[in-house]
Amino acid sequence: MTGVISIKRELRRTMRAARLAHWQALPNSHRALIFGRPPRIILPLIDAAETVGLYHAVPGEVPTANYAAHMLDMGKMIALPWTASPEGPMTFRLWTGSEQTLEKGPWGPQPHRAMPEVAPDALFMPLIAFDAALNRLGQGGGHYDGWCAKHPAARRIGLGWTVQQVDAVPCEDHDMPLDAVITEQQVLLPVNKRAIS
Template identity: 45%
Template sequence: MSDTAGSDMADKDAARQAARAARRAFVAALDPMAHRLAFHALPSPIRALIADCATVALYCPVGDEAPALRLAKALLTEGKTLCLPHVVDRMGTMEFRQWAPGDELEQGSFGTLHPPRSAPLREPDAIFAPLVAFDARLMRLGQGGGYYDRAFARHEGAIRIGLGWSAQEIAHVPADPWDVPLHRVMTERSIFAPAQGEDLP
């Protein structure tokens, strides 16, 4: 590993530690009613963004991650088919399998829950992704396993939407050459979009 690569990794690790601590403190201090009300509605800018998306991927939150499954009812009302990530191995491979509220979930790796292998495979048109931190460029800092990086590359036509708490915005996310920005970030307070005139891949 080059000195530059090692430095970049250290920068990301430091950013993750600080962002996790900020998220943990924010959620712990959040009014319980505000927590219960967060992320149930599908804001109109997000609804418009995914209007032509037939299949939408959510995720089962771990710990104090933003509760993505609360969006399920609103998405179903919009006629979307839902799916959830299923971690295949520890090499960063993740697939998406169909899910609806009430369907069986199995214990997966890293404390996650996912649909069983018997659930149909789906190709998501939009992916709601958890994050540790994000910045104004819509760069996403993840857990470090590379699962969503690989999923974004494999489903390159899918709309990428980060879901997080407002406290997870930081000044600068250290980014590698292969990192791609999100199309939107949604928090309990705001929708973050690309800078005006900026075209995202």
């Protein structure tokens, strides 16, 4: 298992650099247009969800502001990750969609601690890398892994750039595959493991 951890560490280093370089090369106007709303083929994964989990993107990550606005327009409640310390554990708290209702957290902006804790029914997750089998490589802290293990029924949808796809993500026993991955060019689903553009 130590070998897998070492491979993951090196893959994270390489893919973080690739992700950031890709993001930096995008014109600001282009960044604002992509990922405007979830592709129609994804809607069955979120239609029944009352609460949808998103994340507050950091440089390099797929932006989620447009998704947040769209979810609110759909009548969904939205939630963002919340942690009291870098070690976790991670929970989710409701978010109104306003920057004024965020506070500084260990990993960046997060909902104010007074906001109610909730368990999203569907979850859009950031990632470092992914493969065609919908395996996800995260930041390495285990925050999403821990939350998903406690809420296995929640739909797990990864958001990433096409450059983040690799041949195979090294997996450990606790790793859970995603239900879908959305990039700026395609949607990957587990039904047939085929990219849908």
